[in-house]
Amino acid sequence: MAELTIAQALNAGLASALEEWEQALLMGEDIGRTGGVFRITDGLRDRFGPDRVIDTPVAESGIVGVGFGMAVAGMRPILEMQFMGFSYPAVDQIINHVSRIRHRSRHRFTAPLVIRIPYGGGIGAAEHHSESAEAIYAHTPGLKVVVPSRPHDAKGLLLAAVEDPDPVIFLEPIRLYRSVKEEVGEAPIRVAIGSAAVERQGSDVTLISYGAMMKESRLAAAAMAEEGIGVELIDLRTLVPLDVETIVRSVDKTGRAVVVTEAPRTAGFASEIVTVIQEHCLYALHAPIRRVTGWDTVFPLKRGESLYLPSVDRVVGAIRMTLEA
Amino acid sequence: MAELTIAQALNAGLASALEEWEQALLMGEDIGRTGGVFRITDGLRDRFGPDRVIDTPVAESGIVGVGFGMAVAGMRPILEMQFMGFSYPAVDQIINHVSRIRHRSRHRFTAPLVIRIPYGGGIGAAEHHSESAEAIYAHTPGLKVVVPSRPHDAKGLLLAAVEDPDPVIFLEPIRLYRSVKEEVGEAPIRVAIGSAAVERQGSDVTLISYGAMMKESRLAAAAMAEEGIGVELIDLRTLVPLDVETIVRSVDKTGRAVVVTEAPRTAGFASEIVTVIQEHCLYALHAPIRRVTGWDTVFPLKRGESLYLPSVDRVVGAIRMTLEA
Amino acid sequence: TLRLYRAMVFARAYDRKSMSLQRQGRLATYAPFEGQEAAQVGAAAALEPDDWLVATYRDAAAMWMQGYPLELLFAGRTGHESGGRPPDHVNVMPPSITVGGHMVHAVGLAWAERLRGSSRIAMTMFGDGATSEGDFHEAMNFAGVFGVGVVFFCQNNGWAISLPRSEQTASETIAEKAIAYGMPGVQVDGNDLFAVYQAAREAVDRARDGGGPTLIEAVTYRIGPHTTADDPGRYRESAEAEDWARRDPLERVRIFLSERDRWTEEWQADVESRTFDEVERAIAHAESLYPPDASHLFDAVFESPTAPLDRQRAELEALLGDED
Amino acid sequence: TLRLYRAMVFARAYDRKSMSLQRQGRLATYAPFEGQEAAQVGAAAALEPDDWLVATYRDAAAMWMQGYPLELLFAGRTGHESGGRPPDHVNVMPPSITVGGHMVHAVGLAWAERLRGSSRIAMTMFGDGATSEGDFHEAMNFAGVFGVGVVFFCQNNGWAISLPRSEQTASETIAEKAIAYGMPGVQVDGNDLFAVYQAAREAVDRARDGGGPTLIEAVTYRIGPHTTADDPGRYRESAEAEDWARRDPLERVRIFLSERDRWTEEWQADVESRTFDEVERAIAHAESLYPPDASHLFDAVFESPTAPLDRQRAELEALLGDED
Ligand SMILES: Cc1ncc(C[n+]2csc(CCOP(=O)(O)OP(=O)(O)O)c2C)c(N)n1
Ligand SMILES: Cc1ncc(C[n+]2csc(CCOP(=O)(O)OP(=O)(O)O)c2C)c(N)n1
């Protein structure tokens, strides 16, 4: 088994998807000749040809809408939005068409497609390049939403998403593309959509996060461990459908919870997690569940980024407050 | 003072906005000659002329994007999306441009515009005509989101929105357009953005809702009163900025809360309300806060609507469970 | 010709009957197509039975021509989702309610068929108003760049609800918009069955032969209101509609046929009355459909329901249980 | 001419200097415009000082021509929001990072000016790739229908990142897309300063005189990479760039001037070195800007912060307080 980054694991996953399903194809801006601005599709056009790795005009609504039509006709398109901020022009196609054709046609027509969306800040990018709007997609019935934070999950969830008979929004944490390495099997592994991972056992407090923020969460959990505080760390991996059981089991045990996301606070997905916990575990709670999130401000440019993104210190601080409450 | 419906109050509010601000203008599909599909702009084109009540081509992104440019140049455009489901093509303009120009330009350029969006189900409409996606806009930093449930607030919030120096998403509960009547002053009244209304005092449980669902909430509160149960009913009126004080004051008193919205449950605005309550009132809570919401399914057509929309029975049931817990 | 004329008569009878059914409260809002029968029948007639049709709320005649059962059209209009599910051999998408969003789908459908080596093509129908949406542009551009076998069939019926064609776009014709995408564009008299059929036929053949997309503008007119909720009196002179009524697409073919002694009043009356019967049966069937229940709501969100959906479904079933 | 040539020399020096600054890590990703100087300088030169300019990340030369201060261009590129705030008398929007979304804004700006009786017009600059976005279509259509005084200035530089113009759209030229909107469209040699200026001048005058919008396609070439993060070697032959380098827009004007003895090496060297100094001062100024703090984040969300924002700001300030 090779040590791969998330970027490499995704590349390997896409390659094995193209091998496994002849109906699979990739479509997006600059994914062919250049292999994508993040090189996730590097080499795939040469290997599978321009009919299966398609460079499109600059038109996100078209990419999703055309991909949707292909899916209805039996293909398994894997579409790339270059950055999450550029998925907004496709929101109408995603909400009004992709998410509901199965319902509208009572299963006659379906959209087994995957929309890959690199998201999140921390790379000092230009405006619109650091969005974390997963809540929009998580709030849309008919969509599944997954977000890996490790190479193995990246490949496994990607293949599960391509295999899934329904549309899957596949969020990729830009900041972690090349910062985490781990052994990833050559085989077309699967990671089940809808199952969270308890990364670290602990009995004092439950720390819940996903995607890029798992980095800060892991560091915070490790820091607390040094002080002898047991943090149970959960990587959701899937936002929809949410693995409520795993969350509830943990909080019933610890009685305290902190949720970490980088999206703006108001109506972010963190609120959904908090709500589910209080619905199921209220009587077990010793302290209010704390959200560590981005602010309700526009995502700042490079020099202001560190003020916006939750830091390890912020996570640690929230854990402390929860323990002291 | 005249008894007006919400539709009439909005029409009066738009007229007085056009009188009060020469920079105000209306733009949208079919708002001129026909006065809008809901007749909210009825008669305004004849009265203020086609330069100030503009019928546009069928292009929502264009309406918002062009309106945005007008606002930057000093106008106060009041834009209409014919139905919320048709505001999705404009989401990119709203999120990427309207909401953040003030931040991007450090106050040099601003977008003092209002986007009127009729929303919600219950009218047996066709697909895409019953959306309740307020969470998308509430989650976007830089936008204010208001939603009246009564004629007086409809006019007062509308004028406050037009006067506001920042972009306001103005949600109109279709189902209540003509079902509620009340006295509305001729004067250009204002209802402050950001202040919720305690419609009914009670000490047993806090019932929180907004927009169209205020109807079921009022009936439920009345029904409980007959049984001698005191429901404190809060009409949020504004989702962003949220009137946290009013909510917290009430729940600290009652120790129980039920939140009613018609949007899909997962990551809906109800989750934000629940989260804010548990952050501030956890120790005062006697029971889990309950959400009465739409389901995480596609909004059904006419014959299935009653299964989807929260009914008075559902609200009453949730209140009972909260009291019994 | 007789076959197509029969279809037009059927369509006209269906449309008028639907209007009266709506007034009786038996249908939700209905979007009549009277005046556009030649456009819809002529265009659909050029398709093979298994070609894709991606049309709108106003294209019932074309959808019916392509095999969409009458009772399903009614099912949708009585507010029942089962109306969105055509029989397995019928490749017609449920009518698009959003304006403009469906044309890109036709591009994807036709492209996929080509990738899979099938000879199926796709036709998409839309109105003059839909050409203003960004998605029209993206659909046309994708089709042009990738040479996809799609027929873009625009029924320019003069109005988009209350907006006249002249204020919808400043181009002289809609057909000429094809130039912007490097594809052929043709304008035809949409009330001339033969002209429409011929133009559609050429476009369909070109698409099937790998010749790429075509834009057809069929100039016609919406004789009735936009929908049963609309009042044209607010935005247009009745004289305009009367004027167009004189160019009735059915009448033109009727004359053609009767001159050749291939038409009689009895025959027409017979077709009409049979249509009314068929419509009655169809609406009755639609009205007799199972009343939606919890599973109706929950079992088509995904192929198999998720745990959170099962919990919500249980919640709803408990509520329904309480009620009785 | 000398004034404009001077501007081109300045632009070239600024662009090259920026590339090296980026390599030194002093700028975030930078999008070079080498090869497009004539297009940007020629078009902007046709504007009045207070006309609106709505351009992109690649149009620094045009923005500077229209009064956008150098240090602000750098401020943005060092990752500081203050770069988005031009002086009050400068009507230039911050550069559009999203492709396609900004053209509709120009339509609104020009329309508003007309409604307020001002003679200001708006020019929007965009690339060949941007013409594929739905918003390009909606902007052009609105401008056409309402006869808004906007100049749509497209720099067709052959590539949209890795996609060649030929695969961006199937229309022969981008200029001819104007037909679809009933507006004049012209294609000019984007490397010919005089041709660009003349075409822009005509369009600007037409817009100002109430003659409505114009689409200009300036055919040019992006000599450098898409941005400093891009590697053109992955998608195009270097021969192509070398070929275009021979059609250098500056060289053409230089020859014209020197033939008339209005150009000397000393003069050019002097302009360049002064540019480098100016650039140095500008970047230094940008780097010396106040480091963003909590208020920087929170005080420009709305005109006056809301209660929830004040609470969040206090949270952040408490955290920052803890750190020191
Ligand atoms: C995206 C979107 N915007 C607005 C509407 C509301 N609407 C329904 S039909 C219509 C007019 C469409 O006119 P046209 O395309 O000419 O078709 P016609 O109704 O004339 O057949 C509008 C604006 C919609 N359904 N979808
Ligand atoms: C809506 C949107 N989609 C995608 C991108 C990513 N992107 C940035 S520049 C670019 C290519 C634009 O090409 P063109 O319009 O020709 O301008 P050029 O860069 O050549 O000047 C793309 C796809 C974006 N910024 N915005």
Ligand SMILES: [Mg+2]
């Ligand atoms: Mg029409």
Ligand SMILES: [Mg+2]
């Ligand atoms: Mg380009």
